[in-house]
Amino acid sequence: MNFLAHIYLSGDSLKIQIGNFIADSIKGKQFESFDDEIQKGIRLHRAIDAYTDQHPIVQQSTERLKETQKRYAPVAVDIFYDHFLAKNWENYHQEPLESFVNNFYENIQQYHDILPSEIQYMLPYMIRQNWLYNYQKMKGIERVFEGMNQRTSFQSNFLQAPQDLLTHYADFEQDFTLFFPELISFSKDFEKEI
Template identity: 50%
Template sequence: MNFLAHLYLSPPNNNEIMIGNFIADHVRGNKFKHYPENIQRGIYLHRAIDTFTDSNEIVRISKRRLHERYGHYDGVIIDIFYDHFLAKNWDNYSQIPLDIYTNSVYQLLVDKKETLPEKTQELLPYMIQYNWLYNYQFIDGIQDVMNGMNRRTKGKSQMNLAIEDLELYYTDLENDFQTFMFELINFVAIEIDKI
């Protein structure tokens, strides 16, 4: 799952778990014991979500739709596509409108900027300036993300072409997402008490 899903799957009443869940990709190994306990819990939650996602058969079906063209980048693409479907169908998952939710997340991250790892601090201004979390709901927003990812891989990933595949498999991928998201929400509801 990508940024929006990780944030959404955090307990809504615990900002530190949300921060940990957000920053986890920029934290290596066990180098997070200096963080407060709830940020550590968020990092553990993020990793549990990633493990569950990577081993899930529905996600594997989604990846297989893309693997021939993108190889090992298929998982990254599916994570972003799933964030698209979450943003597009946000009203089915949250009573808080997406624009209000994303603005509150941005404000939280700005307020806690000194807590964030350096790579996250570098990413945050771009995320806010281009309103990634909100714009995931739009095809153009996803295209911008894919173009940026392709530039970061110096063109090797061909992720700039992924919108073609999103449009080709749109209904199937959206169905995959909805089925998987139901399973993932249930998994997190159980996992949150273990971390």
């Protein structure tokens, strides 16, 4: 899952949302330097990633991209799934997507000083280009993959990914629709345990 899903799966706690949002930038036990709620978000993020990576439906989505996206297939699937979450947002949340992402953008800036440097650098671009809201549009997805293509140090085929999505659109959407309720249930159960 990518940014939007991780924030959504964090529930209403801003600090858990922040931890879940920054978790990819926190290595090893560095998370122990954060307050308890942010640590919960980091743990939740790691659990979501582990659950997602081993899930047969997600593996099916990933397999569909192996030829074109190779080792980046799981990354592309994460973005595709955020697209379907944004596109079908009203099925998962009562608050409109635009309001939800604007509240997140506003609230996370209060914690700017504790964010990892790479997140501090990225966040203004994310807000200005409204990544989270624009995941619902193909233009937004294209922009995400263009940015990822520029940032990756290894050869990728990210510029092909939007076409891959369109080619298998119904299949990816069906995979997401089947998988996401299971992930919601897993996340809620995990959050109760931490």
